[in-house]
Amino acid sequence: MSLPPLHSFKVFESVARLGNISAAADELHVTAGAVSQQLKTLQASLGVELLVKQGRQLVLTDSGRILQKHVASAIREIGGAVSVLRSANIKPDEVKHLTLSIPGSYGLSWLTTRLFRFMDENRHIKLKVITESGFGVIDWRRTDLAVSYGTPPESGYWWRLLHGIRLTPVCSPQLLRGDRALRHVRDLAHHRLLHEDDGRQWRRWLTEAGGQDREYTDVHFEDFGMVLEAAKDGFGVALSDEVVSARDLDDGRLVQPFTLSVPALHNYYCVCSESTRSRPEVLELIEWLAGSPAP
Structure with missing residues (x-):
């Protein structure tokens, strides 16, 4: 079976990573129309849908996630091989x-x-x-x-x-237990929402989740590190990114009570x-x- 044009895989990886055709076009120094055409050609050649529209973002389908993982790995391997060759002959x-x-x-x-x-x-x-x-x-x-x-x-x-950061609630595992355990979005009403801004990011997440807006009278931390430390200690729920909090999530110091994520303001x-x-x-x-x- 013949492969689709290799350049279309690079275009797909850029869109998958950035979640936006215009951003990928800027990165690749081509027009948004050219990016869209490359995606259509790739999807038609493979016979599967790789990306779907979700609000203003493009998100990966199950097939898209499989392909993105392998394509990103291949691009990194090629880049690494080129670097090794250059380094071997460096003066x-x-x-x-x-x-x-x-x-x-x-x-x-x-x-x-x-x-x-x-x-x-x-x-x-x-x-x-x-x-x-x-x-x-x-x-x-x-x-x-x-x-x-x-x-x-x-x-x-x-x-x-x-x-490109996408934020989702994170908290200490202890907030998943007891009478006020976080099981539904409405349960957030019983817990302090930790934030590093004026509450705009939490309002954005609650709007997408269908939750109830609330006043933001709790102390706000200018240092995001203090926000996450407070969350790990069980003082409330923070919004964080899976990549930024990867180590704490892997080690069980933080958990994600809900799966919904929204684009960050920063x-x-x-x-x-x-x-x-x-x-x-x-x-x-x-x-x-x-x-x-x-x-």
């Missing part, structure tokens, strides 16, 4: 140095894992990682590339969506100047961070 004077700024916030183990993998497979690039409290305080005189959390930066910077972005992006080593790191599947 001392060909080593490139990069300084990457990352947010000094909780929940970046997913990013740390990707960075170590990148350094293992790209010996020709020496990476220095620094932390800054926010995008506005990044010193671009010593920073080549930044991972920023929030909204896309204003004009003057090139940016690319790195990790996301992670790779940011740099237009001139810096033209450097091959910068582009390599951007592609790695954006394309490497979550651990």
Whole structure:
């Protein structure tokens, strides 16, 4: 059986990861129409539906999830093989140095894992990682590339969506037991909703879940790490991302009482100047961070 065009798999992986045709088109530097046509061609060739519309997002079908897993793995393997070949023939004077700024916030183990993998497979690039409290305080005189959390930066910077966050409630396992156990969305009325904003994100989730809105008089934490620590200690329910909270979920310190997830108001972005992006080593790191599947 002949394979569909290989480029259509790359297009599919981008849409599957970003959940949006326009975002994938920006990433691939093509038109949204070209992306849609590639998806139609791939689905027609395979004879299965891979993505379905859910609100403003495109979500994977069961078949789509199977294909996405293997395609993302294949892309990473190819990228790793290319990096190994380059590293094997690297000369001392060909080593490139990069300084990457990352947010000094909780929940970046997913990013740390990707960075170590990148350094293992790209010996020709020496990476220095620094932390800054926010995008506005990044010193671009010593920073080549930044991972920023929030909204896309204003004009003057090139940016690319790195990790599109979808949020779902998380809490301590102890909140699943007792008279006020979380079994239905209405049970949230008996528990404190922990948040790091003015309550907009919780309102968005409750609206999608058909739950009842409420006043947000509880203390709000500016540090997301404090939100998750409070959730782990049983003081309430937080909204978090499966990737950011992967370790706590795997270890059982946090559980997901409900399955519904909604797009976050803020996301992670790779940011740099237009001139810096033209450097091959910068582009390599951007592609790695954006394309490497979550651990």
